[in-house]
Amino acid sequence: MNGWLATALAVAGGLTMLWLLALAALAIARPRGNLLTEAVRLLPDLLRLIPRLAGDRSLPRGTRIRLWLLLAYLAMPLDLVPDFVPVLGYADDAIVVAAVLRSVVRHAGQEALDRHWPGTPDGLAAVRRLTGLPVNPAGS
Template sequence: MDSFWNTVAGAVAAILALWVLFAAALLLYGRRYGVPGLKSLLRLLPDVLTLLRRLATEKDVPLRTRIGLWALLGYLLLPFDLIPDFLPVIGWADDVVIAVLALRLIFRSLEPEGVRRHWRGSEDSLAVLLRLTGTA
């Protein structure tokens, strides 16, 4: 049972690391593209998680895309990784890199209009998210 909770903790850590990555990107690109408010920054992780849940369950999203989302979730929940999670910082790096690459492929398959249709967050956050995934 300990390995299950370690796996859950690793998945939560990967999701939080993604949030930190998106928040850092918002701050780094803020001057160039306009900084969303602090509220938008804090809402980024919940908005992304809501988007992923909606994409994984909506019937109008292509089956291949939904399978990709479920595969990403499965990978994040697996008890083993390319780089073990007990190594500080780099242990979670593989999860973050794979998650970002998977999101990039998923977002590209949907086109910005498909992502925008399911997005419930601020437009500023969506714009940065689309830029980060190369779909803007």
């Protein structure tokens, strides 16, 4: 077999393996139960929340960097699962957003989420469930 062909096949196989591992990671990180449907429904509000959080200088730098990287991922024309695939095409974006928001809330605190939430109180309750926070925060 030609050396270039063997190299190309090895690279293609490696990239396919990485893609399958990324899909497996998404399947493991996905919100359980009804939360994935809620995350997809809330995606427009979440897309307004992320830049607000990313621009908040009171949040730790690593948290803001994570949010900017998330925005870059969402802006990329290539997805792990193409958007034209029904349901799953947008679910991968929702899963990535949910995973990053869980991490952000752990590091930045729920006050930042409450302060920057652009949607309805019901939407905030859904995001709280998505990130593992209590739906009714203490003191409300």
